[in-house]
Amino acid sequence: MTTRTGEKPAGRSRRLAAWLHAHPRAQLRLLLSAPLVWLVGVYIGSLTILLLNAFWTSDSFTGKVNPFDWSLAAFEQILGNDVYRTVALRTVGMALLVTVTDALLAIPIAYYMARVASPRARRFLVIAILMPLWASYLVKIFAWRSIFLGNGFLAWVLQPFGIAGPGTDEITNSWIVFSYLWLPYMILPIYTGLERVPGSLLEASADLGARAGTTFRRVVLPLVLPSLVAGSIFTFSLTLGDYIVPDLVSDATFIGNVIYDNSALGNFPIAAAYSLLPILIVIGYLLVARRLGAFDSL
Amino acid sequence: MVEARWVRVTLRVATWLTVGFLYLPLVLVGIHAFNESRFMAWPPPGFTLRWFGEALSNPAIPVAFLNSVLAALGAVAIALVLGTLAAMAVQRHSFFGKESISFLLVLPIALPGVITGIALSSTFQTLGVGFGLPTIIVGHATFCVVVAYNNVIARLRRLPRTPEEASADLGADTWITFRRITMPGMRSALLSGGLLAFALSFDEVIVTLFVAGAGTQTVPIFVLNAMQRPTELPVVNVVALVLIALSVIPVYLAQRIGADAGGGGRI
Numbered sequence: 001m002t003t004r005t006g007e008k009p010a011g012r013s014r015r016l017a018a019w020l021h022a023h024p025r026a027q028l029r030l031l032l033s034a035p036l037v038w039l040v041g042v043y044i045g046s047l048t049i050l051l052l053n054a055f056w057t058s059d060s061f062t063g064k065v066n067p068f069d070w071s072l073a074a075f076e077q078i079l080g081n082d083v084y085r086t087v088a089l090r091t092v093g094m095a096l097l098v099t100v101t102d103a104l105l106a107i108p109i110a111y112y113m114a115r116v117a118s119p120r121a122r123r124f125l126v127i128a129i130l131m132p133l134w135a136s137y138l139v140k141i142f143a144w145r146s147i148f149l150g151n152g153f154l155a156w157v158l159q160p161f162g163i164a165g166p167g168t169d170e171i172t173n174s175w176i177v178f179s180y181l182w183l184p185y186m187i188l189p190i191y192t193g194l195e196r197v198p199g200s201l202l203e204a205s206a207d208l209g210a211r212a213g214t215t216f217r218r219v220v221l222p223l224v225l226p227s228l229v230a231g232s233i234f235t236f237s238l239t240l241g242d243y244i245v246p247d248l249v250s251d252a253t254f255i256g257n258v259i260y261d262n263s264a265l266g267n268f269p270i271a272a273a274y275s276l277l278p279i280l281i282v283i284g285y286l287l288v289a290r291r292l293g294a295f296d297s298l
Numbered sequence: 299m300v301e302a303r304w305v306r307v308t309l310r311v312a313t314w315l316t317v318g319f320l321y322l323p324l325v326l327v328g329i330h331a332f333n334e335s336r337f338m339a340w341p342p343p344g345f346t347l348r349w350f351g352e353a354l355s356n357p358a359i360p361v362a363f364l365n366s367v368l369a370a371l372g373a374v375a376i377a378l379v380l381g382t383l384a385a386m387a388v389q390r391h392s393f394f395g396k397e398s399i400s401f402l403l404v405l406p407i408a409l410p411g412v413i414t415g416i417a418l419s420s421t422f423q424t425l426g427v428g429f430g431l432p433t434i435i436v437g438h439a440t441f442c443v444v445v446a447y448n449n450v451i452a453r454l455r456r457l458p459r460t461p462e463e464a465s466a467d468l469g470a471d472t473w474i475t476f477r478r479i480t481m482p483g484m485r486s487a488l489l490s491g492g493l494l495a496f497a498l499s500f501d502e503v504i505v506t507l508f509v510a511g512a513g514t515q516t517v518p519i520f521v522l523n524a525m526q527r528p529t530e531l532p533v534v535n536v537v538a539l540v541l542i543a544l545s546v547i548p549v550y551l552a553q554r555i556g557a558d559a560g561g562g563g564r565i
């Protein structure tokens with residue numbers, strides 16, 4: 001049989017194959033060991049050690065962390081300082097604002113692509129939205145920086161109205177750039193979701209006397225909600241952890257900046273304790289999103 | 299068509315405004331690459347090709363490109379192997395904790411890059427591993443696995459099992475069946491997963507910053523450093539234009555490979 005398929009008969013590997021065939025658990029172990037060693041050993045291991053830092057003390061003079069010297073000092077320091085709460089609220093608020101902005105921008109274009117555009121225009125638009133998605137993240141931030149500059153493009157556009165350019169310090173810059181960066185991540189799942197909504201449902205709703213707004217609110221929106229939530233995973237969690245955008249286009253401090261700055265200073269207990277916040281928020285968000293069926297719409 | 303005329307017209311206007319919003323910054327960067335002035339004031343006082351020459355003679359740029367490509371290739375290779383193994387385990391076996399595997403895989407990409415970066419870099423430091431290309435590859439592979447996994451498992455779900463059973467009935471062992479039946483069935487999923495992972499790695503900044511060390515520059519690290527030095531802005535514009543032009547490649551390939559790669563974005 002083996003000669004007919006052109007394979008060399010190899011006694012040992014064939015015996016192993018037969019044995020594996022008879023022992024599915026061993027097969028499973030063989031399949032899972034490498035990915036688990038990598039993800040649990042390398043990734044979860046590193047993450048755990050980092051997070052354990054949150055419960056250790058660091059020498060206030062040298063900044064060196066004393067492992068296994070348990071304390072809640074880092075948490076006390078964070079809870080006792082209003083700045084940490086302000087930064088957390090600012091970041092979560094921004095993540096929510098960006099999510100809402102992107103949803104509002106994405107729904108019309110996704111609806112147009114899925115229900116109104118000709119097949120040719122639709123193909124063109126899908127590619128037109130994929131292109132900026134694949135373009136470099138830093139290039140896009142760099143481009144916006146040049147737009148915001150005191151003598152940049154925006155200042156030139158606003159000049160006739162007597163308004164000055166925003167410069168590169170305003171927190172609203174972060175809002176615009178975040179919304180810009182993650183917009184394609186919101187458009188594509190909503191478009192895919194809308195494409196799956198059968199047109200007959202909309203016709204039925206119209207036949208029953210519902211106006212456009214009512215049909216949208218009571219038929220379309222509930223059906224595309226999982227896709228919207230799927231898109232919001234990107235807009236929300238990507239904003240929550242980013243520290244490059246606020247650093248480059250504004251002077252605002254976000255959760256990511258606090259973690260970065262503390263780790264750069266060697267203050268690992270604070271960095272680790274503060275890291276728990278976005279981790280818990282993202283995990284909570286993912287769990288809710290999974291309940292809403294968003295994972296099937298990714 | 300259920301939608302009223304005014305709805306359609308409004309949607310069309312909104313659509314093209316949004317497309318304009320998506321392209322405006324990219325077009326402006328493209329124009330600035332030819333800007334005669336060193337500074338990115340608008341409107342440009344004149345146009346020149348000078349910065350392209352300056353970019354070509356900058357030795358750091360080809361090195362950064364080479365590093366980025368090598369890092370991405372390494373990360374893609376590891377991610378494809380690990381992702382395929384995990385996908386085959388989850389799709390074809392039932393075991394305790396199966397539901398949490400996809401959660402575990404998505405964590406490195408879902409959690410903020412700064413946390414992954416700090417965690418990996420302090421582990422490397424503790425273990426005494428020197429920073430460089432290998433540590434970049436490890437870091438990138440960690441968050442690329444999920445991309446390969448998602449593509450492969452989606453394909454495995456649709457792939458009928460009967461050809462594999464027929465292959466086994468005809469006397470082929472597990473390896474031969476995998477190589478000649480399962481593998482060809484998964485090929486385009488591996489291609490699109492690999493493509494996504496490559497793009498993800500090629501563009502990654504934050505984790506790279508933590509695990510690259512001082513001596514190794516990838517393209518994003520080069521851009522990040524150079525854009526904060528006013529004298530290098532014109533060169534950044536040229537590199538930016540090249541990167542924007544390069545993003546046509548994955549879009550084109552994704553369209554060629556098929557619907558699998560195009561839809562869901564980068565994940």
